[in-house]
Amino acid sequence: MKKAEEEYSFLKACQRQPTDYTPIWLMRQAGRYLREYRALRKKYSFLEMCKNPELAAEVTLQPINRFKLDAAIIFSDILIPLGPMGVKFEFAKGEGPVFHHPLRDRKEVEKLRMIEPEEDVSFLMKSIQIVRAELENQIPLIGFCGAPFTLASYIIEGGHSKNYILTKGMMYQNRSTWDVLMEKMSEVLIRYLNAQIKAGVQAVQVFDSWVGCLSPQDYKEFVLPYSKKVINGIRKKVPLIHFATSSSTLLGLMKQAGGDVIGVDWRVDIGEAWARLGYDVAIQGNLDPVVLLGPVNLIKKEVKEILHRIGGRRGHIFNLGHGILPNTPVDHVAVLIDMVHEFSSKVRPERR
């Protein structure tokens, strides 16, 4: 059934408007826990799937065809804009991304190229257009990018990191190089988000996945200005979700950086987090992805607990606290979505 944009419960919740039930989508909802995804992955590498518009569109729609999700999110990866900037990486088996030439000095940072998303990542714009057409306005489509800090940390460390020694090393000891890198990254991400919005995404999420390794003071000094710049750089206003993990002490600063919705992980009590943030911003979260592996009774208990903490307030989007785990049973996902819709439609007096 087609809908006008203003009828989408997901977009309404982002703007803290009343909805009939709490909308839900799941980070990494298109992923390895789906048989049909694994079938495609046998034939194509992860990056091949990201870069082929038809495949990316197909994968984006896989969970939508199975579940009553309230939003789709385009299948892609936060590292995609780094390729055209001149940074080479690959996904090593079971290891996550590997950068063979991590970038650590001023000269290398200066060589990074600006990108023209319509040309350099035209495949992404194409897959957004395909998905929008396929969705026939049943649910909205979310675009996304990594935040400047998280992308910079990948480039500097050469992959995931335990202690972020090299990233912090650049911040602390080569402030001007850090600023050049973050400035470039911000400009790239502004273009990247604007191009996705132009191509048709109706909301965006900024993933600052690893920023939780920083003290609040360092976040404020070295990261906040750049995240803010990216968020303020969006020309056509769509709802923006600002997400990080292990970020309970950064939430207030993340709100300062911007976003209509702050995404929180399971390490916080979502009710307390919202109270601390203030109710002039919407909130997204925060089921522990591991709970989805558990028995249905456990899922039920935890869903009720989260909805109870939200207490019927407008502006909550249900999600996991981080990406869905590969060994998650598919039927648990279906059950979760039904529960969120059912329970929230009964217990949310403020919404109606």
Next chain:
Amino acid sequence: MKKAEEEYSFLKACQRQPTDYTPIWLMRQAGRYLREYRALRKKYSFLEMCKNPELAAEVTLQPINRFKLDAAIIFSDILIPLGPMGVKFEFAKGEGPVFHHPLRDRKEVEKLRMIEPEEDVSFLMKSIQIVRAELENQIPLIGFCGAPFTLASYIIEGGHSKNYILTKGMMYQNRSTWDVLMEKMSEVLIRYLNAQIKAGVQAVQVFDSWVGCLSPQDYKEFVLPYSKKVINGIRKKVPLIHFATSSSTLLGLMKQAGGDVIGVDWRVDIGEAWARLGYDVAIQGNLDPVVLLGPVNLIKKEVKEILHRIGGRRGHIFNLGHGILPNTPVDHVAVLIDMVHEFSSKVRPERR
């Protein structure tokens, strides 16, 4: 110079009594950043060094001979009590601990043995006695153990873990097995701490290093009762430091579980954390270990910042937010200790 126990600034700060300056010690202060430690490690494995009382005592004293630290901490590892419980593990090169037979079902949990620390880990008691004699009461000696959750997670996962899926799986799906495991672990740790105190340690730290992967609700339900049991099980009262990382949302609950001092990592503003905890408990922390790699100016700025946040209040022990990193320059450690002593002796009106 010998001192009576009540004159130690470290023990006084644990009890929130006035001190002339802020005492400081560093987690993993006896470790790979020291040349003399690396020289010994060439000849002995890590576990050989833990289990040989003379070597363990020598390593414990290495940083004390170099620096004006306000406390020594016995050289050992949180996994040591697991050996006599019947759990086999080794330290694989560069990988941390590896358990070849992770323990995941009820039968295996029931087979875990109680320990008699005076016999089963007599080497630890011996090294405590040697260190106490060598220290000649110049500074106090800290003993330690892992908390029940952190040790259980190692046994169940078979080493470090990214998502703690198996540990949470047992919590959620085999509650009775989890309870048996945590009950046994708690009893072992009570005996282990009491034996260390009897052997001569003058304070203890409980490391719940990985508990930050839990939601506050899960901590409260599955972990708090056991940590509390361990802390309450100490017979001869000595100051207890209760420490975890990524634990900003758990601090209040950790205080409920117990401890004279709560140890916090760098992810929180230590002033805010203390205000939230309440001033009826002392606080330890919280320099980012990566800062110690930076230039002296940076260290100075951060030390001043932490002391400023503490604002001269009684009951602060300076420490890192986690263990010292292997590539930390030795002279930075010396500088840090001097700065903490010097700056705090000038700016702490409440103490004098």
